[in-house]
Amino acid sequence: MNRTDVERDLLEVFSAVLGHPVDTTLTRINEPGWDSLKHMQIIFAVEEKFGVQFTEEEIPGLDSFGKFAGQLERHHAA
C-alpha cells in the first residue's frame, strides 16, 4: 500500500467518523469536532481499516492527519 492509497483510505475513515468531508490538512486543533470521544473512535476505526494496533503511548500524539499517515507507514514498514 503506497502513501496515496493510505491517505485515500484514511480520509474515508476520518470523514466517516467526523461526519463531513476532510482533507489532508486536518488537525485536532483546526477540527472542533475532533474531541476525546471522536479521537478514540478514529483510533479504533483506523486500526480496523489498516490492520494495525497503536500503542497506548502513540494514541495521544496522533493529533493530525499527517501523523496518522506517518505512523501507518511506520507500522507497515515494521
Place this chain on the structure above:
Amino acid sequence: MRHDLRLEGYAFALRPVTLEDAEFIVQVRTSDPRRVRYLHPISPDVQAQRDWIATYLERENDYYWVIERQDTQAAEGLIGIYNLAPVERTGEWGRWVLKPGSLAAIESAWLVYRAGFESLQLDSVYCLTLANNRPVVSFHDSCGLQPVALLKNHFQFDGQQHDAVKHLCSRATWPAVSRRLEPQAQAIAKRFHSMK
C-alpha cells in the same frame, strides 16, 4: 464533602480527594497551558490548595474525586459533582481535568454519570463548559447530551466574563449516553490489558 463514594470502571476508578492530593491538584491544574486557559485559575501554592480541600471536605453536596488508573493507582485527573440540589435531584459535574496524554476522558465521564444516576440517584446531571472550549463542548455533544442553554457571561475570571454552554443529561437519556461511552471505555481498558 467528606465522603467514601468510590466508583470503579474498566481501567479507571474515581476515589475521593483527600488533603494529600493537594500537590497533584496544583500540578494537574496549572502545568498544561492548553488546558489552563479553560480552567478557573488556582494558586500554585500547595498549602493554599490544602486549605481549599479542607474547606471542601466540610461542604455538603459536593463530591470531588481523583481519577486514577486501576492497575497502577496512578492519578490521571480530577472530576466532581457539586451544586447538588437534593429536592430537585439534580447536580452539576465538572472540575474535569486530565494529565496530558491520559486516555481517561471517556471512562471518567461515564463514571461520573454513574455516580450521579446510580449512586446519588439524581434525576438529571448537567455541566457548564466555557463556550470557547470547543473540544469539550464537542465531547458533550458527541456523548449525545443536549445543549440546553447558552449562558451569557456566566463565568468570570482573569478579569473577563465568559459565556457557558449548558449540557443536560436526564435519567431518561442516560442509558443512551452510557451506550456511547461504555463500549469505548471497555475497548480502551482491553487495550491496556493487551499491551501488558
